[in-house]
Amino acid sequence: MAEFNADSFRSRVRAFLDENAPDLPFRTGTRAPENDEEDAQFRAWSRDLYAQGFYGADWPQQYGGNPHHHSDEEFIVSDEFARKRAPTPVGAGSLASHALINFGTPEQCGIYLPAIRSYEHVWCQLFSEPDAGSDLASMRTTAVRDGDVYVVNGQKVWSTNAYRSDMGYLLARTDPNVVKQAGISAFALDMSLPGIETRPLREMTGTSDFNEVFFSDVRVPASAMIGAENDGWRIATDSLGAERAGVGALVVRLRQNLDALIDLARRSQRSNGRASDDPTVRQTLAAFAARVQIATLMSQATMERRQRGTSRVMDVPVSKLSFANLNWDIAEYGVMLQGMRGTLAHGESEAADHGRWQDELLYAKAYTISGGSNQVMQNMLGERALGLPRDGK
Numbered sequence: 592m593a594e595f596n597a598d599s600f601r602s603r604v605r606a607f608l609d610e611n612a613p614d615l616p617f618r619t620g621t622r623a624p625e626n627d628e629e630d631a632q633f634r635a636w637s638r639d640l641y642a643q644g645f646y647g648a649d650w651p652q653q654y655g656g657n658p659h660h661h662s663d664e665e666f667i668v669s670d671e672f673a674r675k676r677a678p679t680p681v682g683a684g685s686l687a688s689h690a691l692i693n694f695g696t697p698e699q700c701g702i703y704l705p706a707i708r709s710y711e712h713v714w715c716q717l718f719s720e721p722d723a724g725s726d727l728a729s730m731r732t733t734a735v736r737d738g739d740v741y742v743v744n745g746q747k748v749w750s751t752n753a754y755r756s757d758m759g760y761l762l763a764r765t766d767p768n769v770v771k772q773a774g775i776s777a778f779a780l781d782m783s784l785p786g787i788e789t790r791p792l793r794e795m796t797g798t799s800d801f802n803e804v805f806f807s808d809v810r811v812p813a814s815a816m817i818g819a820e821n822d823g824w825r826i827a828t829d830s831l832g833a834e835r836a837g838v839g840a841l842v843v844r845l846r847q848n849l850d851a852l853i854d855l856a857r858r859s860q861r862s863n864g865r866a867s868d869d870p871t872v873r874q875t876l877a878a879f880a881a882r883v884q885i886a887t888l889m890s891q892a893t894m895e896r897r898q899r900g901t902s903r904v905m906d907v908p909v910s911k912l913s914f915a916n917l918n919w920d921i922a923e924y925g926v927m928l929q930g931m932r933g934t935l936a937h938g939e940s941e942a943a944d945h946g947r948w949q950d951e952l953l954y955a956k957a958y959t960i961s962g963g964s965n966q967v968m969q970n971m972l973g974e975r976a977l978g979l980p981r982d983g984k
């Protein structure tokens with residue numbers, strides 16, 4: 592078998608993106624298509640990315656995976672996509688695919704994996720609830736067995752792109768009488784079933800990426816359960832853990848934002864010259880550059896340890912916290928540098944860079960919450976790395 596050549600793989604990804612990256616509006620973070628036309632474009636683009644083998648390469652060969660796939664590929668792909676600011680596949684198909692491959696039946700894999708690859712099915716993640724976010728195991732949505740079906744009742748929230756999804760990766764409580772993690776099951780939910788109502792939410796960014804999803808006596812075939820009954824916590828933890836490639840891409844984003852910020856400082860005119868002529872602005876930019884450099888080195892070390900199987904308990908919380916805080920600070924400075932124009936909304940022609948910094952700042956809040964909020968990360972650090980007393984929950 593030929594040795595994996597990281598440089599030639601990177602060149603292939605880069606050349607493909609240079610030639611084919613679609614002219615879709617770039618919005619920072621994990622966002623949903625804004626209308627039917629965008630939805631169709633995102634699906635077509637996502638399908639191409641699977642066809643190229645940039646995604647789904649680690650799947651079993653019978654479902655289109657590449658047996659010669661190398662684990663570095665996913666890091667290179669996410670790095671290059673971030674560099675190009677190219678959209679990644681829309682939806683939670685990748686997350687669901689890990690659950691199906693590792694815990695699903697051959698029948699489920701045969702039905703759902705090809706439809707994820709062809710983008711006939713877009714998936715959403717139906718985990719969080721109004722009173723179960725950080726404390727996810729407290730979820731209250733129930734699935735009660737009734738013959739060949741489970742009857743689902745309850746509510747989910749913050750479900751990205753649920754409004755335009757065909758399938759949902761659902762967690763629901765199947766046993767209320769055991770410790771909370773032990774009574775949860777996972778399902779592949781057909782979003783067109785009667786009794787499911789999806790209501791888009793409008794966020795402060797002005798876009799509708801999140802949704803509320805309500806279930807009223809939804810009759811879900813028992814064959815839609817992924818894995819064994821009450822094994823949902825293990826399945827969810829495993830599939831979330833498999834979504835690891837994004838770490839490196841976040842550092843690329845920081846670097847890009849820093850470069851754009853320096854460019855903005857050079858272009859921003861003040862009464863006494865350009866913003867970059869001001870020594871306090873230059874010092875702030877230099878301090879950001881130092882923090883970006885530290886975050887980059889930390890992320891590289893974290894990824895190398897992961898590859899070698901020598902991860903440390905500090906790795907995830909430290910990387911996540913340093914990214915989320917620095918990303919916020921850079922975005923805030925981008926808004927501040929604009930003076931009054933910083934009050935204009937994203938998309939306004941008079942706003943610097945069409946309001947990119949306003950969108951970055953409003954969305955920066957999301958990065959302090961998703962994938963474990965800053966406070967939860969600090970708890971992890973305190974408890975697991977510093978040996979401080981455990982959080983009460």
Ligand SMILES: Cc1cc2nc3c(=O)[nH]c(=O)nc-3n(C[C@H](O)[C@H](O)[C@H](O)COP(=O)(O)OP(=O)(O)OC[C@H]3O[C@@H](n4cnc5c(N)ncnc54)[C@H](O)[C@@H]3O)c2cc1C
Pocket residue numbers: 620621715716717718719720721722723724725726748749750751957958960961962963964965966967970982984
């Ligand atoms: C961009 C984005 C996309 C998302 N997409 C999805 C999706 O597709 N599907 C889905 O199911 N969910 C999704 N979520 C939801 C996400 O998983 C939850 O927001 C997250 O788990 C936090 O839960 P919460 O919002 O209910 O906040 P809460 O858990 O209620 O937290 C509120 C505040 O309390 C703090 N807090 C909570 N617990 C503690 C503690 N023990 N100690 C100290 N402070 C604490 C938190 O840090 C936070 O500041 C998404 C979130 C974001 C930001």
